[in-house]
Amino acid sequence: MAKAKKEKQAEVTEKVEKAENAAVEKAEAIAEPVAAAAADTAVSAAAETAAPVEEYAKRGSGKGPNPNKKTRISYEKKKKLYGYIFIALWLVGTIYMFIIPLAESMRYSLSKTTMVDANTVANYPSMDRPGIMCEWNNFQNYIDIFNTDPEYVPNLLSSLSAMPGDTFMILVFSLFIALLLNQKFKGRGLARGIFFIPVLVATGPVLAVINGEVASQGVGEAAQFSALFQVDMVDAFLEFMGFSNISQSVADKLGEIASDLFNLIWRCGIQTIIFLSALQQIPTAAKEAAQMEGATGWEFFWKITFPTISPMILANLIYTVIDVFIDSTNPVMAEVLAKNSNWQYGLSTAMAWTYFGIVGIALGIISAIISKFVFYQVD
16 A cells, blocks of 8 residues: 555656646746847847947047937926026016116216207217217216205105105005905995906006096097096085085195095005905914904904914005105106106106115115014914
8 A cells, every 4th residue: 555655656746847847848938039039139229329339439539429318308497498488578578678778777867968859969979860968977966966956855855754654544544445345245346346446547548537637648538537536626515515605724624635535545456455365365264263262353353364464464565665655746756757858867867766775775674674573374
């Protein structure tokens, strides 16, 4: 029995060995063509790489191409290239319509300017055509606006003194209107559109019509339209209401208040929209938490609303200061425009550059002080 068992084990072992040998032979048969193909591929790739090197060597360059060099532009470089393409038009416009005129105005402010027309161009050998002749006068324009001009310094002091009050009133009023418009009520969209109308229409010819400058704009028929925006009709209104014997001083005071209110509303459009967008960014969870803690509306405003919108307060403050300083009704700007209209380019540009420097210093001081109290939420 033991002998039969050994014979059976020997038979099984022999079969296993035969199966293993057959598997090895089959694997070798499969691997040989694969290895040959891989070798052929490697040889052909090496030949392709070596061919340009040999070509360059034959030409005497001594240096072949880098096989690791990428021929395609990377994604990051493509994004940069697209960015340059998109800002190219803006860049050309900025250089042509802003940088060059800015440099030209600086040259005018440092020179004595003379208008040369076609009849007098022969008297100026340095001029070959009509235009503005500039002669360096060693900062004399800047000296004259402070020592000779009787109006510039008083106008400058008047503008600087009026700026804090005007800025404060505009910011407070625009924030108040934004808080009202942020509430839910019927006709909210219409109310928002009404307060944003000045921003849409107070430009170019429309603004000229509103200010009554219709003759210079070639729209003399629009004189009646400009009357709709005038607020000096207090006397007629009081007479219509039956107050015909009211004193002129009271009527003048009411007219001044009406004019100031109209101008205030007219100049708050941008600030109101910015404040409104900031108010809508206050998290709903903060409102719910404040309600659960029993916070009043006054506490919610000062402890949550005001700190949250403080960055937009700073942005609106800077915008409003600039807007107040460059307003056409500003005494300094009015004088600069008047000098410019009288062809006194040297004096007008010197006034403008001095005013620009003072405004820049004021903005720097205001930003440095207010930015210390601004709350920036960090996620």
